[in-house]
Amino acid sequence: MKELNLRPIIMEYQMEELSNDEQFLLSKAIESTNNSYARYSHFHVGAALQLENGEVLPGCNQENAAFPAGICAERSAIFAAGAQYPDVAPVALAIAARQPNGELTEEPVSPCGTCRQVIIETETRFNKPLRILLYGKKKVYVMDGIKHLMPLSFTEF
Numbered sequence: 001m002k003e004l005n006l007r008p009i010i011m012e013y014q015m016e017e018l019s020n021d022e023q024f025l026l027s028k029a030i031e032s033t034n035n036s037y038a039r040y041s042h043f044h045v046g047a048a049l050q051l052e053n054g055e056v057l058p059g060c061n062q063e064n065a066a067f068p069a070g071i072c073a074e075r076s077a078i079f080a081a082g083a084q085y086p087d088v089a090p091v092a093l094a095i096a097a098r099q100p101n102g103e104l105t106e107e108p109v110s111p112c113g114t115c116r117q118v119i120i121e122t123e124t125r126f127n128k129p130l131r132i133l134l135y136g137k138k139k140v141y142v143m144d145g146i147k148h149l150m151p152l153s154f155t156e157f
């Protein structure tokens with residue numbers, strides 16, 4: 001038997017320690033929480049995806065009574081990028097959320113498993129890691145690539 005020691009690298013920052021571009025991207029994710037339709041969970045998630053060409057595309061969760069018909073904020077931004085800029089690689093993804101009381105979350109929120117898999121596919125498609133910023137009022141987590149959230153990911157064989 002051999003034990004695998006997998007160590008994700010997740011950096012913790014205060015908002016003011018981030019670059020101006022990263023702060024702007026997070027502000028767009030926070031802004032996108034206002035466009036969320038979260039009638040059932042009351043958990044409003046926003047995302048902002050920055051592309052290599054400088055474009056920033058927003059995303060937000062959209063719920064539906066038929067739960068599989070909804071979409072998460074991360075995937076809405078990634079899929080919008082694929083539809084509008086299919087050959088332009090994304091470089092950074094920011095995610096923020098509001099609690100049912102309307103307040104931004106104190107702690108960073110991370111993507112669900114389905115979104116993590118979509119991010120893996122996006123990184124594989126463009127053959128480059130995506131910088132991921134997870135916002136919380138107390139701190140921001142930053143990682144260079146989804147492998148830090150999913151070290152044993154499902155990819156093409």
